[in-house]
Amino acid sequence: MSDASVSPPPSGPIARMIRREPDLAIGLLLLALIALVIVAPGLFTSQSPLSVNVDAAMEPPSFAHPFGSDDVGRDVLARVVHGARVTLSICATALVAAAAIGGTLGLVAGFVGGRLDMTFGRLVDVVLSFPPIIFGVMITGVLGPSTFNLIVALTVVYAPLFFRVARSGAMAEAGLTYVEAARSIGLSEATIMLRHVTRNVLPLLLVQCMVLFPLVLQIQAALGFLGLGVQPPTPDWGAILQQGKDYILLAPWISAFPGLAILVTALALMLVGRGLQRRLDRR
Numbered sequence: 001m002s003d004a005s006v007s008p009p010p011s012g013p014i015a016r017m018i019r020r021e022p023d024l025a026i027g028l029l030l031l032a033l034i035a036l037v038i039v040a041p042g043l044f045t046s047q048s049p050l051s052v053n054v055d056a057a058m059e060p061p062s063f064a065h066p067f068g069s070d071d072v073g074r075d076v077l078a079r080v081v082h083g084a085r086v087t088l089s090i091c092a093t094a095l096v097a098a099a100a101i102g103g104t105l106g107l108v109a110g111f112v113g114g115r116l117d118m119t120f121g122r123l124v125d126v127v128l129s130f131p132p133i134i135f136g137v138m139i140t141g142v143l144g145p146s147t148f149n150l151i152v153a154l155t156v157v158y159a160p161l162f163f164r165v166a167r168s169g170a171m172a173e174a175g176l177t178y179v180e181a182a183r184s185i186g187l188s189e190a191t192i193m194l195r196h197v198t199r200n201v202l203p204l205l206l207v208q209c210m211v212l213f214p215l216v217l218q219i220q221a222a223l224g225f226l227g228l229g230v231q232p233p234t235p236d237w238g239a240i241l242q243q244g245k246d247y248i249l250l251a252p253w254i255s256a257f258p259g260l261a262i263l264v265t266a267l268a269l270m271l272v273g274r275g276l277q278r279r280l281d282r283r
Helices: 013-020 022-039 076-112 114-128 131-142 147-174 175-182 188-225 237-247 253-283
Strands: none
Touching: 022 076, 022 188, 022 253, 076 114, 076 147, 076 188, 076 237, 076 253, 114 147, 131 147, 131 188, 147 188, 175 188, 188 237, 188 253, 237 253
């Protein structure tokens, strides 16, 4: 066979990404599937996640119930599919809030420096001295179990990590020549920080969001499993795990499928986060 008969490999941007970074491509593919589940759950199930049918309680996976049914006859597939929107929206909201609060404080502390930086730094060190799950349990235990309090707890737990990233980025930018040049032409400190430094620190925060998303998902699910998150009957992956723990031997599918959903989502987010982090490091 001649060389001319061999077709060249695809050379588009997607094909190049698949060849160079297969893990990133797999992560993006999984995230696209998860996004489709969130946006159009009706494509995957037509049943209601809240519909109770005691006569069909704890049925194993079948054609009628691909993921089986729970202790009151609710379809586990429907609860997992509809729970994706609840679970991931809580994680995303908490991450955005943590990035906004921690990133803003870290940007100001790193750029201004001095006593302000030292004060904020000591407060962050105190928060980071607690393990995330323990600190989350403390906050939700004091505030009470609810969706809003769960978002507050996750925000408080992870804002210090965004603070550190923004602070280090702002400190690095503050020592560059373009900042001195901006000062020399009369720009105020606030203008330099908002217009220039923030723009250069923002990519670091976006990558940090992707890196931390799997950890936030795990903590959110753990708090839901402990009964400190979303309350029944709202479908949530952590809450479904909590509801199925008493039937783990009789009906393991109640806990297995939401656990698998958490695992696949965390894996996809981890792969994408690592890929973005590599690209940022190359830059």
